[in-house]
Amino acid sequence: MGLILGVLEDRHLLAEMEGEDGPLADLPPAERARASRLARTTLRHLGRADAALKPHMRKAPPVPVRAILRMATVEMLQEGAAAHGVVNAAVALARAGQRTQAMAGLVNAVLRKVAETPPQDWAALPPQRLPGWLRGRLDSAWGRAAVTGIEAAHAAGAPLDLTPRDGDAAALAAAVGGMALPTGSVRLGAGVQVSALPGYAEGAWWVQDAAAAMPARLLAPEPGERVLDLCAAPGGKTLQLAAMGARVTALDISEYRMARVEENLARMDLAADLVVADALAWGAPAPFDAILLDAPCSATGTIRRHPDLPFAKDAATIKPLFYLQERLIDRAIGMLAPGGRLVFCTCSLLPEEGEKQVAAALVRHPGLHVRPADLPGIEPGWRDTQGGLRLRPDCWPDRGGMDGFYIACLVKAG
Ligand SMILES: C[S@@+](CC[C@H](N)C(=O)[O-])C[C@H]1O[C@@H](n2cnc3c(N)ncnc32)[C@H](O)[C@@H]1O
DSSP, X not given: OHHHHHHHTTOOOHHHHSSXXXXXXXXXXXXXXXXXXXXXXXXXXHHHHHHHHXXXXXXXXXXXXXXXXXXXXHHHHTSOOOHHHHHHHXXXXXXXXXXXXXXXXXXXXXXXXXXXXXXXXXXXXXXXXXXXXXXXXXXXXXXXXXXXHHHHHHHHOOOEEEEETTSOHHHHHHHHTOEEOTTSOEEEOTTOOGGGSTTTTTTOEEEOOTTTTHHHHHHOOOTTOEEXXXXXXXXXXXXXXXXTTOEEEEEESOHHHHHHHHHHHHXXXXXXXXXXXXXXXXXXXXXXXXXXXXXXXXXXXXXXXXXTHHHHXXXXXXXXXXXXHHHHHHHHHHTEEEEEEEEEEESOSOGGGTHHHHXXXXXXXXXXXXXXXXOTTOOGGGBOTTSOEEEOTXXXXXXXXXXXXXXXXXXXXX
C-alpha cells in the first residue's frame, strides 16, 4: 500500500521507492518482489478496480482506504487470488493504519461484495484510461483509435524481448523456445526467469525491448568505426554497438547509472570507453563517425512496463526535457565528423520529443538531412514523412506490441 500511496499522493516513481532507503527495504526479497508486482498490477488496472468497487460504495473513501480496496480488488479479480485470504489481509492492513483503522469494517463489507464479481464482468471492463494531460496530447497526435490501442497495450503489459549478441535471432529463438521477430529480436512470454534461460551465463543475449533495439540497428556501425553513445546508461545500446564491432565511447551524466553500463559490458565480455560527464559540457577529443543520442525524455513509450509513470508525472515535469533534447541534438551534431550520422531517439509517444525535434533540427542545421529508415522487418506504416520511425505500443498488436519510440538517422553535410 505504501508504494501505491507514494505514487498517487506523493507522485514518486516506483523505481525511486524500491531502492535501499524505500518502504520495502526491510522485507525479504521474495516479499519485496511480490509487493512491487502487486503495486504495478494495481496501477495498471486502477480504473477497472474503481469500476468494480463503485456499485458497492455510496461515496469514495479517503485515499489510503481506497488504496487498500483497489489493491485487494486487483489481487482477487486480476490475479485470481483466493478471496478469503485477500479480504482478511486487507482488513488487517486497514486495522493497522492510523488513517484507515476506523474503516476496517467498510473494507471487509465492500471486498466481500467485490469478490462476487463474475470473471466475465471483470474481463469486460475497458482498460485503464491514460490521464487527461497525456490522453489529450496522444489523441491530437495519433487519433482516438490509436489511443484505444495504446491503452489496450498498456493493460496487457510487456513480453520479454532479447537481443542476440551475434544477431542470429532464429538460432536464439530455437535455443530459448521463443519467437524470432522480423526486426531481429527474440520474444518470450512475460514472467520468464531470465537467469534460467540458456546462454545467460555466456552473455549470448541481453534483455531489450524490440523497439529499443532498433536505433543501434539503424545506426549500423561498420567494424572499427568511432561511435559515441551520448546518453548511454544503463547500456543496452552500448552493448549492441560494441557487439557490432564499433569502437564505442559511452557517455552518461550519472556515475551511478554508468556503473550499470560497466557491469553489463563485463557480463557480455564487450568493451567501450566510459565517460561520466554532462554531454552539453564535454569536450570530445576528436569528431566521431557516428553518434547515437538516446535522449532523456518523458518515457511515455514505456508505460506498459511502468504503469506508475502517468500518475507520477505531468505536462509540467516533462516540458523542460524538450529544450534539453534540442540542446543535446545541437551538441551531438557539433561532435560529428562531416558526413557522419546521428541517430536520435526517445522512448516517448509525444511528437515534441520526436518528429518535432527532428523537423526543428533540420531548420537549425542547413545541410543536415534524414536518411530514410530502412531496416529488416519494419512495416511501411511505421515510417513518417520525414523518413524517421514512429513506433507505438499498438504496433504489432497480434505479437504483443512494443515500446513507443521515435527514431531518425540524421546525416551531417559532408
Ligand atoms: C533514455 S536513458 C538512456 C538509455 C540507454 N541509451 C540505454 O539504451 O540503455 C537517458 C540517459 O541520459 C542521461 N542523461 C541525462 N542528461 C544527460 C546529460 N546532460 N549528459 C549526459 N547524459 C545525460 C541519463 O542519466 C540517462 O541515463
